Amino acid sequence: MPKLNKYYYKFLIGLLFLLSCEDIGKGYNWRGETPPGFSRRFGTQGYDYGWNAAHSPFDDGIIVVGTRSPQINGQTDLWAIKTNARGLVEWHKSFGGDGNEDGYDVIATSDGGFLFVGHTWSFGNEQQVYAVKTDFHGNTMWEKTYGGGMWDVGEAVIEIKGGGYVIAGHSNSPGISSGNTDVYLIKIDQEGNMIWQKGHGNPAFPNHEWAYDIIQLPDEGFLAVGSRNRYSQGSKNGLVLRTDKEGKLLWEKEFLEEGQMEETIYSILNTNNGNYYICSTANSLAEPGVYQPKIAKMDMEGNIDWQRSFAANGKSYHRFSAAETEKGDIVLVGSSGRQVATGYDEDAFMVRIDDKGNIIWSYAYGTYDNDDWGWSVFETAQNNLVFVGSTKSFGASLFDIYLVGTNAEGISQ
Numbered sequence: 001m002p003k004l005n006k007y008y009y010k011f012l013i014g015l016l017f018l019l020s021c022e023d024i025g026k027g028y029n030w031r032g033e034t035p036p037g038f039s040r041r042f043g044t045q046g047y048d049y050g051w052n053a054a055h056s057p058f059d060d061g062i063i064v065v066g067t068r069s070p071q072i073n074g075q076t077d078l079w080a081i082k083t084n085a086r087g088l089v090e091w092h093k094s095f096g097g098d099g100n101e102d103g104y105d106v107i108a109t110s111d112g113g114f115l116f117v118g119h120t121w122s123f124g125n126e127q128q129v130y131a132v133k134t135d136f137h138g139n140t141m142w143e144k145t146y147g148g149g150m151w152d153v154g155e156a157v158i159e160i161k162g163g164g165y166v167i168a169g170h171s172n173s174p175g176i177s178s179g180n181t182d183v184y185l186i187k188i189d190q191e192g193n194m195i196w197q198k199g200h201g202n203p204a205f206p207n208h209e210w211a212y213d214i215i216q217l218p219d220e221g222f223l224a225v226g227s228r229n230r231y232s233q234g235s236k237n238g239l240v241l242r243t244d245k246e247g248k249l250l251w252e253k254e255f256l257e258e259g260q261m262e263e264t265i266y267s268i269l270n271t272n273n274g275n276y277y278i279c280s281t282a283n284s285l286a287e288p289g290v291y292q293p294k295i296a297k298m299d300m301e302g303n304i305d306w307q308r309s310f311a312a313n314g315k316s317y318h319r320f321s322a323a324e325t326e327k328g329d330i331v332l333v334g335s336s337g338r339q340v341a342t343g344y345d346e347d348a349f350m351v352r353i354d355d356k357g358n359i360i361w362s363y364a365y366g367t368y369d370n371d372d373w374g375w376s377v378f379e380t381a382q383n384n385l386v387f388v389g390s391t392k393s394f395g396a397s398l399f400d401i402y403l404v405g406t407n408a409e410g411i412s413q
Helices: none
Strands: 038-042 049-056 061-068 079-084 089-095 103-110 114-120 128-134 140-146 150-158 166-173 182-188 196-200 208-216 220-231 236-243 248-255 260-270 276-284 292-298 302-309 321-324 330-340 345-355 359-364 372-379 387-390 398-406
Touching: 038 049, 038 079, 038 089, 049 114, 049 372, 049 398, 061 114, 061 387, 061 398, 079 114, 079 128, 079 398, 089 220, 089 276, 103 387, 114 166, 128 182, 128 260, 140 182, 150 182, 166 220, 182 220, 182 236, 260 321, 276 321, 276 330, 321 372, 330 387, 345 398, 372 398
Parallel strands: 049 103, 079 103, 103 150, 128 150, 150 208, 182 208, 208 260, 236 260, 345 372
Antiparallel strands: 038 398, 049 061, 049 387, 061 079, 061 103, 079 089, 103 114, 114 128, 114 150, 128 140, 150 166, 166 182, 166 208, 182 196, 208 220, 220 236, 220 260, 236 248, 260 276, 276 292, 292 302, 321 330, 330 345, 330 372, 345 359, 372 387, 387 398
C-alpha cells in the first residue's frame, strides 16, 4: 500500500475560526518541518473512505474501518485495515457480497478480535445493518444482518458489561420504526445472535430520528445521540436518548437554539473524571451553508453545564466528532474549507480543549490545494493521538483513506 511518509508533508496554517471571540489558531504560525511521525493513505482506483478507527490494545496497533471501491463508481465493500502502532499495514480485508457495503464503526473486542458494523445491500431484505466479527488476524468468525424489510443502518457499536454488544443506528422498517426513520438499537450476544431490538421515534409527527453514537452508563443503561428532523414543524435538532439496560426509553431531549437550522450529534463520551460530552455539527439561518462543530458538557440526565461552538467553515458532508483523553481533555476532529489561489481547499484538523472548553492547541493537516477530511479520533495507551478520514492529497486517485498519528500536542513525532 502507498504510504504518505514518502511525500514531503507540511502542517497547514492554524484554522481561521472562532471560539467565542478568539481564534482557534490564534498565534499559530507555519510549522514548515517534515514530521518524523506517520501519516498514511490507503486506497484503490475508486472512492475509498475512512470512517472510523480504534486502538488495538493487544499489540498497541490500529484497526481502521471504511469503504473500499476498487473501480470508479463501482461496487463498494466494507474495508478493514489493521496496522501497527506506526500505521504500517499488517493486513487488510474487504467484506460483503454482490451489492454495496459500508463500514462505519469498529471496536477491539475483549476476546482479542474485532467487530465491524455498517450496512449491506447484499444480504437479507433491502438495506440491512451489517456486522462482521473477526479474530485478531481478520479471519471471519461470523457475519450477521439485522433489520426489517426497508432501510436499516448500523452507525456505532460498543461491548457491554456482562458480555455481548449493542449497535446503534437507524431504521425505517415496518415493525421496528414508527413509520418514518427511527433510532434503532440492537443487543446481540457474542455470537451475533439478537437478544432484543428497539426502535425509538415520535409517531405523532412526521419526524425522522437517527443515532450515531452510544455509551453504556454505570447503571448498565445507555445514552444514545443523534438527531431529529422536524421538517415543517421546525429544524433538525440534536437528540439524546436515555434507555434502561433492556433498551426501554426513559427520556429524550432535543437541543434547539434560536436561529438554528440543523444540528446532529455525532459522538458522546464520558471522561475518567465522570464528565459527559457531546460533539455535534450545526449550522444556522445566519450562515446556512456553513457547518460548525459544537462541544457541550452534559450530566447523565441530559442537563447542559456549558456548550461552545467553534467557527469552522465546514460543509453539510463534513462531520465533527470528539474523543476523551486520560487527562480529561477533549480532542475534536473535523474538516474546514477555505478559498486558496487554486480554488476551494478542505483541510482536516484537530483541536484539543480542556474540561472548561478552553483551547490548548489546534492544527490543520493535509496539503494546500487538495481536500483532506478528519472523521474520527482516539487516544492511544501512550497518550498519542490517531485520527482517520479521507484525502485527495499525496497522489490519491480520487479519495483515499487518510490515517495520521501525532503526539499529545498534535505534532507527528
